[in-house]
Amino acid sequence: MQVRELFELKGQVALITGGSRGLGLQMAEALGEMGARVVISARKADELAQAQKHLQALGIEALTIVSDLQRPDAAVKLVDETLAACGQIDILINNAGATWGAPAEDYPDEAWHKVMNLNVNAPFFLAREVGKRCMIGRKRGKIINIASIAGLKGSLGPMQTIAYNTSKAAAINFTRALAAEWGKYGINVNAICPGFFPTKMAAGLLDKLGQSVIDHTPLQRLGDESDLKGAVVFLASGASRHITGQYLAIDGGASIV
Incomplete structure (x- = not known):
């Protein structure tokens, strides 16, 4: 098989x-x-409608679900x-x-449960549903969990995001555990750990940390609008068929210093 074919979706x-x-x-x-x-x-x-319009302008067939x-x-x-719209999830x-x-010491119960429900519970319930209905029987599938380099370290300085850090560490080991269990079904389960990207979620932290984030990143830059594209295509495609249970930090080297 040619290399280009390995990345075809x-x-x-x-x-x-x-x-x-x-x-x-x-x-x-990217996909x-x-x-x-x-x-x-x-x-x-409304945000889904804007995203769909954006994707369609790029010639990408996109369905939205609230x-x-x-x-x-x-x-x-x-x-x-x-499944009703597409028949399958690969x-x-x-x-x-x-x-x-x-x-x-002052972390609200509501905040803890919100972060854990969305960052830990939801990925498991969705993976379980997709796995048993779409992947296990066919003995193939790709699951990619978006963790974070926050799951690799403690919460330092002004960040004070203990639930987020804890949840992303859980996402990494969830990836390992599911990969170990579902490898026999031909399902690859891997994780991506982004560093700082100028997203809406990260805006507050970037406002506080500012230039110090870049100063403590070996490549001296934040992630941009294309830095996850190659990695997600690689992990979603046949090019990564012999890789499972792994995480890939995409952070300009921030997690190594």
Whole structure:
């Protein structure tokens, strides 16, 4: 097989949660450009409509589904709607997430549960649903969990994001555990750990940390609108068929210093 063919995604369906903006939309662009039929979900219909228009302008076939993954029945409904429209899910990108900043000693119960529900519970429930309905029986599939370099270290300085850091560490080991269990079904489960990107979620932290983030990054830059594209295509395609249970930090080297 030629190298170009290893990265081809034509005929495959990719479901991307939190796909209406930021990193999710960037990954939708990448998978769509490689031929996948893209399904993006998010809570806000207006943002999904804007994202769909953007993707269609790039020649990418995109379906949108409004879904609040903090609801206990959301995973089943999201998979139901995706299968009704597309018939199959070949690639699952667990990208939707939340954060909340507060000192650990004053951290609100509501905040802890919100972050854990969306960052830990929802990816498991959705992976379980997609796995048993779309991947296990066919003995193939790709699951990519979007973790963070925050899952590799403690919460330092003004960040005070203990729930987020804890949830992203859980996402990394969830990736390992699921990969170990589902490898016999030919399902690859891997994680991407982004560093700082100028997204809506990161805006507050970047306002506080400012230039210090760049100063402590070996490549001396933030991530941009294309820095996840190559990695997500690699992990979603046949090029990574012998890789599972791994995480890839995309952070300009910030996690090594």
